[in-house]
Amino acid sequence: MQPLTSHHQLPPFPDNVKNAPLVSVSFEALEKGDEGASAAFFQACKDLGFFYLDLFGSELGEKIVEEAEKLNKIQQEFFKLPNEVKDVYGRPHLHPFYAYRFNELAIKDENGVPLRGESYNLRKDDILGNCERLACHPMILEQQELFTSYTKHCRAAVDCLLEHLNKHLKLPTGTLADMHRINERSGDHVRLVQAPPYPFDAAQAQRAEHTDFGSITILFNWLGGLQIRVPDTNEWVYVRPIPGSCVVNLGDAMVKFTAGLLRSNIHRVVPPVGEQAGETRNSLVFFSRPEDSVVLQRLEGGLIDAQPVVESTEPEMTAHEWIMAKGTGQLPGVYTKKGFEWRENDKRWRQASSSTTVA
Numbered sequence: 001m002q003p004l005t006s007h008h009q010l011p012p013f014p015d016n017v018k019n020a021p022l023v024s025v026s027f028e029a030l031e032k033g034d035e036g037a038s039a040a041f042f043q044a045c046k047d048l049g050f051f052y053l054d055l056f057g058s059e060l061g062e063k064i065v066e067e068a069e070k071l072n073k074i075q076q077e078f079f080k081l082p083n084e085v086k087d088v089y090g091r092p093h094l095h096p097f098y099a100y101r102f103n104e105l106a107i108k109d110e111n112g113v114p115l116r117g118e119s120y121n122l123r124k125d126d127i128l129g130n131c132e133r134l135a136c137h138p139m140i141l142e143q144q145e146l147f148t149s150y151t152k153h154c155r156a157a158v159d160c161l162l163e164h165l166n167k168h169l170k171l172p173t174g175t176l177a178d179m180h181r182i183n184e185r186s187g188d189h190v191r192l193v194q195a196p197p198y199p200f201d202a203a204q205a206q207r208a209e210h211t212d213f214g215s216i217t218i219l220f221n222w223l224g225g226l227q228i229r230v231p232d233t234n235e236w237v238y239v240r241p242i243p244g245s246c247v248v249n250l251g252d253a254m255v256k257f258t259a260g261l262l263r264s265n266i267h268r269v270v271p272p273v274g275e276q277a278g279e280t281r282n283s284l285v286f287f288s289r290p291e292d293s294v295v296l297q298r299l300e301g302g303l304i305d306a307q308p309v310v311e312s313t314e315p316e317m318t319a320h321e322w323i324m325a326k327g328t329g330q331l332p333g334v335y336t337k338k339g340f341e342w343r344e345n346d347k348r349w350r351q352a353s354s355s356t357t358v359a
């Protein structure tokens with residue numbers, strides 16, 4: 001039976017905003033190796049780097065939906081905790097990246113305390129026991145079983161997507177899988193996210209612009225607010241949450257590996273609009289990244305060999321160095337087909353180092 005989703009408990013996504021042109025790909029069809037679905041998936045990875053993954057009809061997919069709904073309830077309870085309790089698990093004292101973090105918004109609560117946009121990065125290696133665990137709030141530790149199965153299930157879905165990519169890229173079998181082994185240390189993590197209602201602020205929206213810097217992101221959100229920038233334009237369009245589907249997007253690592261054949265598209269989160277304005281917004285993100293020791297560079301073989309060779313001035317980094325530099329704001333910029341675009345002198349990107357939405 002299809003798992004229950006909770007979108008209907010919230011006000012509806014508005015009809016009068018421009019929707020992002022995401023195609024929907026059936027995960028069940030991908031699991032079965034359906035060629036049409038696989039081709040549509042690869043095209044979406046090249047054109048927009050964003051698509052809906054319809055999880056209904058797949059046993060694994062439906063488990064992911066069910067667990068995402070449970071985790072959404074848990075994160076709402078977690079974020080209700082007093083700030084000083086959450087701060088114990090915060091950055092930078094706990095860890096520069098894998099920790100609770102927040103940015104203060106321009107609005108204040110009834111006691112004059114600035115409201116927070118918040119997130120909590122929980123790394124896969126902590127959840128699966130691949131390393132010594134960082135201090136973690138008991139409310140999260142109590143849900144260890146759920147976090148473990150969610151992590152494993154998201155990773156299984158990512159592995160399926162990587163296999164399809166590997167095939168289309170005509171890379172030697174297992175090339176991408178070998179760089180994303182679940183039991184090796186990597187920057188994969190589950191991110192819990194919450195933002196209170198706040199008015200649209202153009203500067204804040206600009207600061208939130210980013211590309212994800214890993215491999216593949218699996219995103220659940222229940223309210224609108226996620227926007228993507230239409231390629232080659234300055235137009236921002238809204239991604240409508242669809243019950244039973246997650247939003248999947250590719251990150252910078254896939255652009256690097258494929259010399260720009262695949263796309264990591266710029267996106268941002270702004271306050272939900274229409275009847276949804278005024279609601280607290282949550283999202284749940286699973287980021288997969290290459291293993292820590294993988295050097296982020298163009299791969300050899302298959303279709304990638306036909307990509308133009310561009311003289312690179314970029315520093316060569318391992319996935320671990322890259323995630324720490326980008327995650328802590330030391331590498332301000334976005335990755336596009338043209339390569340890495342530095343934004344060193346751009347005030348927005350310096351401030352973005354404290355933003356909750358930079359991924």
Ligand SMILES: O=C(O)CCC(=O)C(=O)O
Nearest residue numbers: 221226269283285357359
């Ligand atoms: O909250 C969302 O809908 C998207 C979040 C996001 O893009 C991120 O955390 O990287």
Ligand SMILES: [Fe+2]
Nearest residue numbers: 211212267359
């Ligand atoms: Fe993102």
